[in-house]
Amino acid sequence: MTRLVSFPASGTSRAALHASLDQLDRVILGKSTQVRLALTCLLARGHLLIEDQPGVGxxxxxxxxxxxxxLHFRRVQFTSDLLPADLLGVSIWDAGAATFRFQPGPVFSEVLLADEINRATPRTQGALLEAMEERQVSEGGVTRPLPDPFFVIATQNPAAFVGTSPLPEAQLDRFLLTVTLGYPDPRAERNLLETGGRSQTVRELPAVLSAPVLLGLQREVDAVHAAPPLLDYLQLLARATREHPAFEAGLSPRALLALLAAARAWAYLAGRDMVLPEDVQAVFPSLAAHRLPLRDPSQSVGDLLTRVLADTPIP
Structure with missing residues (x-):
């Protein structure tokens, strides 16, 4: 029997969380699943990769x-001439104080949008890698912590676009989830045409949550229970990817931990204090697709993952 979540001290915070979800659904029309995956990623302390062509939201x-x-938001347009210092910051000589003064870069924000990340050089991508993994920046022999929460949303153009290069596997693995928005449905697209888009609406959105409230929600997500049979199910899924002939390599132990974290966050959004197999199945394609290199690129990784879920028994 499914138990409903019961965190009596945080009822107001949970109400605010669902109010924020409703607000996002009113702005990002017809993309309810993608919106929930993005919020799941934030609650699980992960980073999000959005793969799609320009202009879809x-x-x-x-x-x-x-x-x-x-949350404080900054956007960086990744280009081939973007330097690590442009992202992380740089030490500037202060003649009056006769010392170097660190000027923080845009990475020192709570939400960083790394736009068209696959247009940057490997050196700049590597600089972002430390920030994403360690949540800190090293410059001039000094390590500086990043804000908490710290959430990177990176966008990536399709590989066929001019000026793009594939992200290395090490960086792809640092993204908890990958989503694709795709074209809006006809009704949502007509609404955009009639209202002139969503730019003004987004600028006028009120803040429903705050950084301290979000940190409290993340701690509650950590407390969502995963029973031993559920952990067995995770291991069966990992083994299925490792033994599948279509994949060059299966899910790593780090990816398995990420899957558990994402499933906890998805269950929390659904109002439960325990993870069910359906929570794992909901986040599995978005977590695994960018982590499983294909032996034959012409195959559909989505179809393969659907088959893995269908063929893996639930303990």
Missing amino acids: KTTLAQALARTCG
Whole structure:
């Protein structure tokens, strides 16, 4: 029998969380699943990769999520000439104080939108890698912590686009989830045409959450229970990917921990204090797709993951 979540001290916070979800659904029309995956990623302390062509709402989703959560937002356009210092910051000589003064870069924000990340050089991508993994920046022999919460939303153009290069596997693994927005349905697209888009709406969004409230929600997500049979199910899924002939390599132990964290956050959004197999199944494709290199690129990784879920027994 499913138990409903019961965190009596945080009823107001949970109500605010669902109010933020409703607000995002009113801005990002027809993309309820993608919106929930983005919020799941934030609650699980992960980072989000959005793969799609320009103009389908990737930046709008990032801005709306930051505003409704009451978080400081910065956007960086990744280009081939972007340097690590442009992202991380640089030490500037202060003649009056006769010392170097650190000027923080845009990475020192609570929500960072790394737009078209696959247009940057490997050196700049590597600089972002430390920030994403360690949540700190090293410059001039000094390590500086990043804000908490710290959430990177990166957008990536399709590989066929001019000027793009694939992200290395090590960086892809640092993204908890990957989503694709795709074209809006006809009804949502007509609404955009009649209202002139969502730019003004996003700028006027009120903050429903705040950084301290979000940190409290993240701690409650950590407390969502995962029973031993559920852990067995995770291991069966990992083994299925490792033994599948279509994949060059299966899910790593780190990816398995990430899957558990994402499933906990998805269950929490659904109002439960325990993880069910359906929570794992909901986040599995978005977590595994970018982590499983294909032997034959012409195959559909989505179809393969659907088959893995169908063939893996639930303990």
